[in-house]
Amino acid sequence: MSLLRDLRFLEDATAIPALREVVREALIRAMFVREERALPKDVVRILTRRADVIAKVTDEVEVREAIRVANGEQSTVALGRPSEEFHYYRQRLGVAKDQPWGVSARPQRLVTYDWIVPPQGGVLLDMSGFDGIELDGVNYTAKVGVGARWKALYDRASDVGMLPAVFPSVPIDVALGDGVIGDAQFRSYRHGFASAIYDVRGVSAAGLRVNCGFERVPNAGTGYNLRDLAVAFGAEFLVPTYLWTRLTAKPAVVKNLTYGFDDAARLSAALEKLTRSGRPYLWANLYDERAWSLVHGSASPAPLTLEVGVGGTEALVGARTKALETAVAGFAAKGETGVPWDGTAAAYAERSAKLHRLLFVGEVVTAAKNAGAAIERLRGLGDAKAVRAGFVGNAMDNGQVYLSPYFEAAREPLRTYDLSRGVADVVKGLGDAVFDSRLAHLWNEDPQFRRRMELLFRLEPGLDLPNAIEPAATLASEPIDLFPGEQG
C-alpha cells in the first residue's frame, strides 16, 4: 500500500519545469494509463520499475531479516540470489538510504486497481503466509495474520458462536489485512473497520516488532493514537503482520431479510428511516440486480435490494423485524435469504471471483437520504459511457451509505481511469458526498487535503527513518540496479 508514494511522486513530477505547464490531471492520467509517449523518460523509467525479489514470508523473523537488508543493517538474508549479488547491493546500500530501495508488503487482493508507482526494486513481501487465525473461543477477540482471509475468520468465529465485528463491504474474498495493506473496506451496520481493530502488529523500519495498540484491550488515553494511525497509514511506515480484531457474540437466531425496491428514491427514504430507528441490526447491504445474482446465486427479487441482518432471540428478532418493516415501508417485495458469507470457503471464493471480474473503482460515501440520487446518477453514467453500471453497498447506523459502483468493463487502465473520472464527477454533482478511491485522492486539490498530505509527508520519514519501507520514488533518485544486464 503506498498512497503516499503515489502522492509524493506526483508532487515531485509536477515540479519538473517541463511538466509545470501540464495540467496535473493530465499527468495523473498519463501515468495511470502508462501513456509513455506523453511522459518524460525519467517518469517512464520509474513507472516501469518492478520489485527485484518477491519473498513469501511466513513469520516475523523473516520480515525482520528483509527489512534489515533494506535498512542497511545486514545483507545476508537468503532471498534466492547468489551471495555475490547480495554483497553487491550491500555496497550500494551503504552509499545512502535516499535510494528508493526497500521493502513493500503486497495485499492479498485489491478490490479496485493497483497503485501508480510500483516498488522501485527492493523486496516485495508476499504476506499470504501470515494466514494464521487464533481465537480462544472465550474472549471476543482474534489474532489474525494479515494474509488470513476474512472468510476463514468468519468460519472460525462461527464455529465457536461468534461473528467478526465487521464484514467486507464488497463480498470479495479478501484478507482482513487488506484493510490495512490494500484497499478493502470492512464495516458492519454499527462498526467501522478501525473500531473493530484492537492492535496492528508489525515490523518497523528499524527491524523491531511493534504493537500499535494493545492486543487484549482497546487503546484509550495512552498518548498518540498509534492504532488508528496504523490502521489508516500503517503500511507506509511498517510491515503489518498481525491484527487483533474484536468479535461479537453470534445471536441465537440470525435472519437475513431482503426488501426489494423498484425505485431508488424509495430505497433512499427507507435507508434514512432505517438508520434513525435505533435498532442494532447486524448488517445492511445494498445490491442492484446483477450484483445480487452474483453474490446470492439467484434471481434478484427487485431492481434494488436491501438486505438486513437481524439477530437476537426469537422475540427480539420479531420486534426488530417489525420495526424494520415499518422503517423500510415502500418496498415492492420482501423475503428471506441465506447469509452471503455462509457456505463453504470454496463456494464463497467462486462467487467472489465472479464478482471480482466486475470493474470496481472505489466507494461513494454519502448520506442515506442521498443514496437514491447517487444510484440514479451512477446508472446514468453507465448509460452515458455505454457500459452496464451497478453497485454493491452498505448502510450504517450513523446515517451514511457506502456505494461501491461497478462497471461491466474490461480491467484496463484507460477504461478504469475514464470511469473513475465519471464517478468523481457524479459525486461532485451530488453535494454531500465523497469519492473514496486512490485516483480521487490524487485528483484532490482541496487545500485542506493538501495540508494533511503535507503533514503526512513530514511524518512518514520520521517514522521510517532508514527509508526502508515503501520508499518514495523521486525523479532525482536513481533506482539501484541490483542485477545489471538482467532487466531494463
Add this chain to the structure above:
Amino acid sequence: MANRLDYTYRRLVNVLGPNRVRRDALETFVYGHDFAALPKVASLQFKFEPDFVVLPHTTEEVVRLMRLQHETGLPIVPRGGGTGLYGGSVPNRGGILLDFRAMNRVIKVDTATRTMIVEAGCTWQEAYDRAWAAGLFLPVYPHFSLGSTIGGWINSGGIGVGARKYGSPRDLILNVEVVLADGRTVQTGSDRLDLGTSHLNLGALFWGAEGTLGLVTRVTLRLYPRPEEIRTLAYTFPDLDDTVPALRELAALPVTPYHISLMDPSHLEFLKAVRWEAPEPSAIVLVALEGPKDENAEGEKLIDPVMAENGGGRLAAETARRLWDDRLYQYPTRRISGGLVICEGIVPLTKFPDALAKTRELRDRMKMEVGIHAAMVDGDSVAVYPYFLDDETNPLPPARLGFTVKWRDLIMDLDGHPMGVGLFMVFNVPKMHGNAHRYFRPIKEAFDPEGRINAGKMHEIRTRFGFPGLRRIPLSMAALPLRALGGLKRLSPFRDSFAKKYEARGGRR
C-alpha cells in the same frame, strides 16, 4: 527575562485586549493545577504557574497567539475545563496558557446530517443538552465531569459513559480544526461526512495527544437519534469479583447495554460516609439500556435472569435511577480526606478479578484507603478506576502517590494499560507501548519540531530549567521519586484512617 515578559504582555494585549490577558499571581496560581494532586515538591522541577493566561474567542485569535509565540518563544499550553487527572493542561515551564473556555459556542446542530459543530471550549454538558433539545443524542461523554470541555477530552483521550455501546468517543469525531505550531490551521476531516480512515483523515491522531500536536479550536461530532428511553437496572453482588461470570454472559446477549458501571463495596462505604442516601455497601452493577422501549424491555428480560443465576439481587428501580443520575458525581468522597487521587486503566475482563485482588493487596501493603469503581468498555474489557484518599493540604512529601506508579505497573502486567499520560505519567509511555514508543518523538517533531505547544507531555519530560543537562529528565528516572515515596509509605507503621476520623468528626472537615 522581565523585559521579554513585559514585551509579551504588551503584544498579548494588542491581540486580545487587556481584559482577556491575565498575569497576576492568584490567577496564574489557579491555572497551575488541574484535578491532579500535585506534590508541592514538584515545583522545584517544573514551573506550574503560567506567565500569562489568555482567553481567545476565535480561531483567528488562536492563530495570532500562535504566531506571537514565534516572536516570544514562550511555550504554549492549551487548557479546557481543567478536569484532567495527569497535568496535561498544566504548564511545566510557565509560558502562555490558552484557556479555551471562552470559545464555548455550539456553532451548529444539524438534524439532517446528524452532526454538531462546537468550539473547543464547549462543555460536554452543553453539547449533550443542545443535541438532546434538537432531538438528537450525543451518546458518549466523559465519566466524571460533564464540565470538561470537548477540546480538553479530545486532548486527553479516555473512555466515557456510553462506550459499551457506542465505542470510543474518537469514533464520534468527524472533523477537528487545529491550529498547528506554524500558525496554520488544518481541518482533519469533513464537517458533513465521516471519512473514516480515508482522505488522509487525521482526526484520530489528535485524540489523546495531550494537545501536543496542535491547538484544537473547533470540532464536528457525530450525533445519533435521541433514544425513546434510557432504562436503568441495578444489581447487588457480595463482591465485585462475583460479577465477572455475569458480565461474561452479558457479552453473549443479543442486546448491547448502553453503559455498565461497577461499584466496589469500598467505594460505596466512602460514598455512604458523605451521602446518607447512598446504597448500602456491596458490589453493585448498574446497567443502562438505551433505545426503543420494546428493545429495552426485552433486554431487561434477558439481563435479569443472567444476573440472578450468577448471584445478583435486583435493586429497586428508584435506587438504579439515583445511581444513574449520580453517575457523573462519584467523587464527593473527596470531602473525607480533603483530596483524592484517581488512577485509570483498562484490563481484559478475564483479568479483572486479578486486577481487583492486586489492587486490594497493594492497598493493604501501603496501608491506604482505596475505593474502586469500574465500567465496561466493550464485551471483553473493563476500565478500572481505583482512587485513594489523600490530604492535599499536608505539606509533607506525598508518599501515597507511590500507589499510582505501582498500580500502573500491575495493570500493564495484566495485559492491560493505564490511561492518561500528561505531565505526571509520561514516564509510563515506554513500558506501555514497548518499541512503538519510538514513534512518539517523530510524531511530535513532524507537527511541532520546535516544541512550541505543550512540549514535555508525551515522549520526554521537560523541566523549568533551560540549562543543558537539567532541561530534561530521562523517562527511565522520572518514576524513581514516586517509587521511593511508595516504599516509604509501605515502611510507615501508620495505617490511613481518613474515613474513621471523618466519621468521628461527625462528617465535618
